[in-house]
Amino acid sequence: MPATNKTVTRSLLVTSATLLSLSLTAPAFADASPSATPSTSPSATPPANMSTVGGEQLGQAGTQVNLGTGAPVLPKDISARSWIVSDAESGEVLASHNAHWRLPPASTLKMLFADTLLPMFPKTTEHKVVPSDLAGIGSGSSMVGIKEDETYTVHDLWLGVFLRSGNDAVHVLSAMNKGVDQTVEDMQAHAEELQALDTHVVSPDGYDAKGQVSSAYDLTLFARSGLQKKDFREYASTVSAKFPGETTKNSKGKTTRGTFEIQNTNRLLTGDSDISQYQGIAGVKNGNTTNAGATFTGVAERSGKVLLVTVMNPEKDEHNQVYKEAAALLDWGFKAAGKVEPVGELVPPQGVDSSAQPGANASSTPGADGTGEASTKPVAASADASDGSSGVGIALAITGGLLVLIAAGGFLVNRRWPLPDLMRRRR
Secondary structure, three states: OOHHHHHHHHHHHHHHHHHHHHHHOHHHEOOOOOOOOEOOOOOOOOOOOOOOOOOHHHHOOOEEEEEOOOOOOOOOOOOEEEEEEEEOOOOEEEEEEOOOOOEOOHHHHHHHHHHHHHHHOOOOOEEEOOHHHHOOOOOOOOOOOOOOOOEEEHHHHHHHHHHHOOHHHHHHHHHHOOOHHHHHHHHHHHHHHOOOOOOEOOOOOOOOOOOOEEOHHHHHHHHHHHOOOHHHHHHHHOOEEEEEEEEEEOOOOOEEEEEEEEEOOOHHHHOEOOEOOOOOEEEEEEEEEOOOEEEEEEEEEEOOEEEEEEEEEEOOOOOOHHHHHHHHHHHHHHHHOOOEEOOEEOOOOOOOOOOOOOOOOHHHOOOOOOOOOOOOOOOOEOOOHHHOOOOOOEOOOOOOOOOEEOOOOOOEEOOOOOOOOHHHOOO
16 A cells, blocks of 8 residues: 555544544533533543553453463452553553443553653753742642752753652652643643643643543553653653752851662662562552552553553552552463463554564664664663762663564564663662
């Protein structure tokens, strides 16, 4: 089929999917008026009909899995309202539960925020915070500790977003992007480009807001897109870092500015009293609000297999329950890979020609950092105190592998991502 016809066909399919998604999710709206927005508090049960983006089976309520010979059964006692396990490289969805249920996302929405804004500012850019930058932050928000009249680099701000889920850092970066309203508009547009049609953005930080929803499926799309950016991977996998403190003046009039340590709140990355660091974990983002409950999207690698898991709002009210359920689903996924028939797929962005097959000329395939150069050489990113990201040595846990280009914009799948080997992390 000619490329132009493929593009037209895909555009029609995306338009149809968008209309279908809107029509199928109508019950989740507060009212039936044209200006209605989705309710912040979801119903107790998923709608009978949900979006079918990624496959018909993903639009069905309840657990979806196609077990093959020798496949392990799904773990018991998974209480999340919605979850999905997928192959990050091939895009195959191994199993799901209410994958397209539109629910409050909490801070997992920051993955979309980061994927949208990371390319806009060099990490060395400096910004002096003014009072208006911190206006409108929700009561009780998680904060990294940004102070007015202090100067921060973009690198500092992203550490605050990923490690401490700092809404203050999100608002400062939004201010640099012409404000919260512009940032929300940019995020919504990017979500639509990624075919994340369950998502309605109201606040850039994921704070509970009327009408703000996403889905386990969409959050997985955000993670998959973000992980193709080197900086995204590095920030999402950083265990701890030094963050700039306040500038002080001593008795002699000399000004100094200290630092304080911040630690990633992703407990599969750091471990906790009742949960161990997950073997092969490499990010991505966690969240927790009153309406959303606990949410989490994670990526892990074992024996060359890279899996993504998203878990939304476990009903069990136990400490670290969202991480325990995510770990159980990842364990199942690594054992089940190759033994189940996919229940759907993670779709590529709009306008993408996904017909490219392995065997393309690797020399013309863009590299992980958008340089246009493909490489299978291990790449290590320094994580010492000088760059503010101490706590993890970024090393290639996955090397080699063929890069497959499926988008003129550089969207890559079926590739080996340079995920960190956290077992070698520095303290």
